[in-house]
Amino acid sequence: QKEVEQNSGPLSVPEGAIASLNCTYSDRGSQSFFWYRQYSGKSPELIMFIYSNGDKEDGRFTAQLNKASQYVSLLIRDSQPSDSATYLCAVNIGTGNQFYFGTGTSLTVIP
Amino acid sequence: NAGVMQNPRHLVRRRGQEARLRCSPMKGHSHVYWYRQLPEEGLKFMVYLQKENIIDESGMPKERFSAEFPKEGPSILRIQQVVRGDSAAYFCASSLFIPGQGALNTEAFFGQGTRLTVV
Numbered sequence: 001q002k003e004v005e006q007n008s009g010p011l012s013v014p015e016g017a018i019a020s021l022n023c024t025y026s027d028r029g030s031q032s033f034f035w036y037r038q039y040s041g042k043s044p045e046l047i048m049f050i051y052s053n054g055d056k057e058d059g060r061f062t063a064q065l066n067k068a069s070q071y072v073s074l075l076i077r078d079s080q081p082s083d084s085a086t087y088l089c090a091v092n093i094g095t096g097n098q099f100y101f102g103t104g105t106s107l108t109v110i111p
Numbered sequence: 112n113a114g115v116m117q118n119p120r121h122l123v124r125r126r127g128q129e130a131r132l133r134c135s136p137m138k139g140h141s142h143v144y145w146y147r148q149l150p151e152e153g154l155k156f157m158v159y160l161q162k163e164n165i166i167d168e169s170g171m172p173k174e175r176f177s178a179e180f181p182k183e184g185p186s187i188l189r190i191q192q193v194v195r196g197d198s199a200a201y202f203c204a205s206s207l208f209i210p211g212q213g214a215l216n217t218e219a220f221f222g223q224g225t226r227l228t229v230v
Contacts, residue, residue, distance in 0.1 A: 034218060043202055043221040044154070088154065090219070098167060099144060099204070099219050103153030 003027075004091050006102035014110050019076040021105050023089030026070065033065055033072045036088040038104065044088055048074065079109040113138070115205050116185075117222035124193050124229050132188040132225045136205030143186040144204045144219060145178060154202065160186060161208075193229045200224045 036044035160180040
C-alpha cells in the first residue's frame, strides 16, 4: 500500500524562526516529491519539488530528500505570518504517474 | 496560458439530484486527477484518468460516482442522487507525462476547486 505520512500539527513557530515540516513515504519506488501549500478555502499550490537526494533551495524554502530513509522535509527560513497554511507532501512513484498526498501539516506563524 | 479550469466554482444541489463537475486540464496535459476534501481534512484521491481511459479509480465510491475524460472536452465527475455527505470541495489536478521520462517534470497543478453543497 502506498502511504504518505505527515504530522497533522498544528505546528506553531514565532515570526522569523525556522519551520520544519516532515514527511515519510512507504513506496521505495517513489521518484519525485512535491510540497504544496494550501491556504484555508483555497486550492493547493505547488511550492517545491525534488527528485534527487540532498537539499534543494528556493528562496526561503529548502526541500531535503533522503531516499534511504524514505524521508522528505521542507524547511521555511525566516517564517512570516503569510506562511501560515497547510503544507501537503506528495509523492509520485513514476509507474503510472500517480500522485499520493499526505493529509497535510497545519503551520501557524505567530507575529 | 490558462491553468487548470474547474466549473462551476460553487454548486448547490438538493438531495437526490445529480451534480456534474467539470475540469479542463492545462494545455498539453493529458492526465487528470480528482480529489475530494472535507472541511478540516486532507485531500482524498478519487480517480486518475488519461484521455478516454480510467487508470485508477480505487478512491471512487462504488455507487453513484463516475468520471470520464473524453477525447474532446473536459473531464467530468458525476455524482448521482447526491446526499448531504457528498458536500465537500472537489479538486481537479492535471499533469504532463512523457513516456520514458518516469516521474520527472510531472508536477500536478490544481484547479480552484468546486465547492458542492447538498441541501
